Amino acid sequence: MTAPFDMNDDSVVVIIGTGAGGGVLANELAQKGVSVVSLEAGARYLPDDYVNDEWEAFGQLSWLDPRSTSGDWRVARDFSGLPAWIVKAVGGTSIHWAGASLRFQEHEWKALSSYGAVEGANLIDWPIDAAEMAPWYDKAEEKLGVTRTGGRAGLPGNNNFKVLEAGARALGYKEVHTGRMAINSAENDDRMACQQTGFCFQGCKWGAKWSAAYTDIPRGEATGNLEVRERSHVARILHDDTGKVTGVEYFDADGALQMQKARIVCVAGNSIESPRLLLNSASSTFPDGLANSSGQVGRNYMRHLTGSVYATFDKPVRMWRGTTMAGIIQDEARHDPSRGFVGGYEMETLSLGLPFMAAFLDPGGWGREFATALDSYENMAGLWIVGEDMPQETNRVTLNADLVDAYGLPAANVHSDNHANDLAMRAHAYAQGKAIYEAVGATRTFPTPPYPSTHNLGTNRMSENARDGVVNRWGQSHDIANLFVSDGSQFTTGASENPTLTIVALAIRQADHIASEMSAGNL
Amino acid sequence: MPKDTNADPRAMTRRQLLARSMAAGTAFLVGAGYVAGKSGAWALEVTTLAPGTMATLIQMARDIYPHDKVPDENYAIAVKGYDDPAVSADIEAGVAALDAAAAEKGFGSYLGTGWERDRVDILRGMEDSAFFQTVRGGLVTGLYNQKAVWPIFGYEGESYSKGGYIDRGFDDISWL
Ligand SMILES: Cc1cc2nc3c(=O)[nH]c(=O)nc-3n(C[C@H](O)[C@H](O)[C@H](O)COP(=O)(O)OP(=O)(O)OC[C@H]3O[C@@H](n4cnc5c(N)ncnc54)[C@H](O)[C@@H]3O)c2cc1C
Numbered sequence: 001m002t003a004p005f006d007m008n009d010d011s012v013v014v015i016i017g018t019g020a021g022g023g024v025l026a027n028e029l030a031q032k033g034v035s036v037v038s039l040e041a042g043a044r045y046l047p048d049d050y051v052n053d054e055w056e057a058f059g060q061l062s063w064l065d066p067r068s069t070s071g072d073w074r075v076a077r078d079f080s081g082l083p084a085w086i087v088k089a090v091g092g093t094s095i096h097w098a099g100a101s102l103r104f105q106e107h108e109w110k111a112l113s114s115y116g117a118v119e120g121a122n123l124i125d126w127p128i129d130a131a132e133m134a135p136w137y138d139k140a141e142e143k144l145g146v147t148r149t150g151g152r153a154g155l156p157g158n159n160n161f162k163v164l165e166a167g168a169r170a171l172g173y174k175e176v177h178t179g180r181m182a183i184n185s186a187e188n189d190d191r192m193a194c195q196q197t198g199f200c201f202q203g204c205k206w207g208a209k210w211s212a213a214y215t216d217i218p219r220g221e222a223t224g225n226l227e228v229r230e231r232s233h234v235a236r237i238l239h240d241d242t243g244k245v246t247g248v249e250y251f252d253a254d255g256a257l258q259m260q261k262a263r264i265v266c267v268a269g270n271s272i273e274s275p276r277l278l279l280n281s282a283s284s285t286f287p288d289g290l291a292n293s294s295g296q297v298g299r300n301y302m303r304h305l306t307g308s309v310y311a312t313f314d315k316p317v318r319m320w321r322g323t324t325m326a327g328i329i330q331d332e333a334r335h336d337p338s339r340g341f342v343g344g345y346e347m348e349t350l351s352l353g354l355p356f357m358a359a360f361l362d363p364g365g366w367g368r369e370f371a372t373a374l375d376s377y378e379n380m381a382g383l384w385i386v387g388e389d390m391p392q393e394t395n396r397v398t399l400n401a402d403l404v405d406a407y408g409l410p411a412a413n414v415h416s417d418n419h420a421n422d423l424a425m426r427a428h429a430y431a432q433g434k435a436i437y438e439a440v441g442a443t444r445t446f447p448t449p450p451y452p453s454t455h456n457l458g459t460n461r462m463s464e465n466a467r468d469g470v471v472n473r474w475g476q477s478h479d480i481a482n483l484f485v486s487d488g489s490q491f492t493t494g495a496s497e498n499p500t501l502t503i504v505a506l507a508i509r510q511a512d513h514i515a516s517e518m519s520a521g522n523l
Numbered sequence: 524m525p526k527d528t529n530a531d532p533r534a535m536t537r538r539q540l541l542a543r544s545m546a547a548g549t550a551f552l553v554g555a556g557y558v559a560g561k562s563g564a565w566a567l568e569v570t571t572l573a574p575g576t577m578a579t580l581i582q583m584a585r586d587i588y589p590h591d592k593v594p595d596e597n598y599a600i601a602v603k604g605y606d607d608p609a610v611s612a613d614i615e616a617g618v619a620a621l622d623a624a625a626a627e628k629g630f631g632s633y634l635g636t637g638w639e640r641d642r643v644d645i646l647r648g649m650e651d652s653a654f655f656q657t658v659r660g661g662l663v664t665g666l667y668n669q670k671a672v673w674p675i676f677g678y679e680g681e682s683y684s685k686g687g688y689i690d691r692g693f694d695d696i697s698w699l
């Protein structure tokens with residue numbers, strides 16, 4: 001059924017990356033009869049291939065091509081070559097994701113208007129708002145089968161949730177539940193219900209969690225309009241003298257350089273690779289990289305505030321049993337500057353297996369202080385903080401001239417410094433997390449620093465004015481009409497919610513726009 | 524060092540092992556071509572590193588991540604990869620520096636430093652060195668990714684083969 005398109009077929013839409021953004025866009029376009037070639041750097045892995053073992057799965061699925069880091073964020077010290085924990089595979093990081101699927105709050109679409117100017121932050125408003133996005137969120141929730149939406153029941157709470165919930169109630173928090181999750185609480189969309197195996201981060205072997213790998217991509221392929229070329233790493237986007245893009249150059253599975261022509265190119269390589277590709281596509285016409293007349297490509301890198309609080313108790317919790325992230329406290333997600341910062345944060349259950357806990361609880365830590373924490377692993381509960389971090393012009397993805405990948409292409413450097421607002425929010429969230437667990441008898445609590453970034457956002461941001469960002473309200477680049485950005489790098493600001501539902505809603509909306517512009521002859 | 528063909532510790536009785544030990548008074552039995560636990564429960568063949576170096580690494584591993592319920596054998600497994608010609612020179616140099624640091628504090632060697640408190644003090648003094656960071660970093664996976672230690676921490680590993688926890692206690696907490 002898979003459509004093999006010719007390399008010289010310049011009627012196809014080429015999509016780079018098959019993750020949450022690119023995978024959904026590919027299927028949505030294919031369903032509308034548009035011919036799509038998806039190029040994916042990674043290989044194809046399906047539920048039978050997933051391994052419920054943290055390091056083995058990490059080696060199997062992660063993006064491990066060279067990258068470098070700089071800035072005052074702790075990741076640069078502890079994991080200098082691994083700024084982000086994301087996937088290189090058909091389906092992208094939607095294989096790893098935990099499934100937390102939240103809509104932005106209304107005020108978060110208008111960060112500058114809501115918060116006012118924040119010194120050192122490059123805040124602007126999104127050119128779109130909650131009302132405009134509502135119907136697309138409806139479609140996204142339906143596609144992902146999000147619990148607590150569309151009449152779907154919530155997931156049952158596991159041990160880790162029960163500890164969180166009891167602590168939250170003791171503190172007077174009201175919005176506490178098992179989350180809005182793209183994980184089936186009952187059989188749905190030909191996929192079974194969650195079996196509470198844990199290992200949501202390593203790929204769901206039951207297919208209970210939504211992933212583009214085994215939903216949108218095969219469905220798109222079944223239309224006959226989508227060809228996915230795996231192990232195909234795009235090196236450069238090409239353009240003609242008029243400045244329109246004409247196709248892409250990529251290294252195929254055998255390492256041979258190929259050229260695929262295109263009518264439209266959509267970039268969805270996640271927020272580090274997408275700007276890297278635009279920058280690596282510099283030409284004499286566009287010496288600063290494609291779509292970069294504003295100079296904003298790669299800037300305003302956001303990764304959510306993040307941080308975790310783990311706590312040990314005098315009795316067992318066994319937090320690893322069951323869904324990794326089905327549990328949330330939303331009371332602190334509001335904007336309330338009386339707390340000493342703008343924006344808000346969510347607190348979500350999180351567990352790591354023993355191997356990852358050893359690596360991430362306190363990277364670099366050793367001795368009895370560290371070891372005794374792990375001795376109590378069985379008695380641990382944990383939560384993850386997801387807060388809105390400030391976009392800063394100087395937090396950015398650039399090309400590292402001294403570091404190249406296997407193809408000889410300059411690798412990305414990811415620079416990030418914490419903003420004062422980020423630090424104030426993280427301190428608040430750590431204190432609240434500690435209080436939650438102490439309210440139910442924690443014997444010790446641990447403020448755990450951010451892991452390599454799982455949410456990577458903002459490096460090709462959406463803006464009303466071309467001078468402020470890279471793409472317009474449709475994800476179309478301000479500079480080049482037939483060049484789109486279709487992943488989380490479009491984010492104008494990060495909001496306090498996990499990003500993927502919004503990435504998917506934007507991709508569905510973008511597919512609708514591209515298809516209608518194509519049939520109107522505008523693209 | 525030439526390999527002693529009679530040194531296969533598994534072939535020896537505990538008594539023979541004890542008799543052959545060149546480093547009595549330390550935590551392990553160290554002989555030509557092997558390091559072994561005094562209880563005889565485990566033994567590690569060493570081909571490239573000096574056996575005393577391997578014994579030092581095992582002790583250092585325990586001092587970095589001291590889990591009293593984890594047997595020495597698992598620490599030995601965690602560091603045995605350093606018995607490799609590709610890295611052995613760096614490791615010998617690192618252990619020599621560790622022994623020198625012990626000597627500076629008035630001890631014969633790191634392994635001969637009898638009390639954990641004193642050994643940790645020596646380690647603190649060199650925790651920024653590349654050698655320490657290599658050994659510590661390697662242990663994060665070398666020790667904690669051994670499936671054999673998981674039950675000691677109560678960690679159950681994968682559950683897919685057992686059908687998940689849906690009927691096996693994902694929500695069985697009783698003390699809240
Ligand atoms: C452990 C973990 C848990 C998470 N949990 C949640 C959650 O609960 N809720 C939530 O909302 N989000 C979660 N996320 C984040 C979520 O996974 C991402 O936001 C989302 O997948 C991003 O989608 P994307 O399309 O931008 O990129 P990705 O899904 O990362 O896809 C990008 C794809 O592009 C490919 N690619 C990159 N460069 C090239 C190139 N040059 N040529 C060809 N292909 C290329 C990559 O190989 C990759 O497959 C989690 C992430 C992780 C790692």
Ligand code: SF4
Pocket residue numbers: 183193194195196197198199200201203204205206207208209322323324687
């Ligand atoms: S806990 Fe549920 S969603 Fe997570 S991997 Fe297991 S079955 Fe899938």
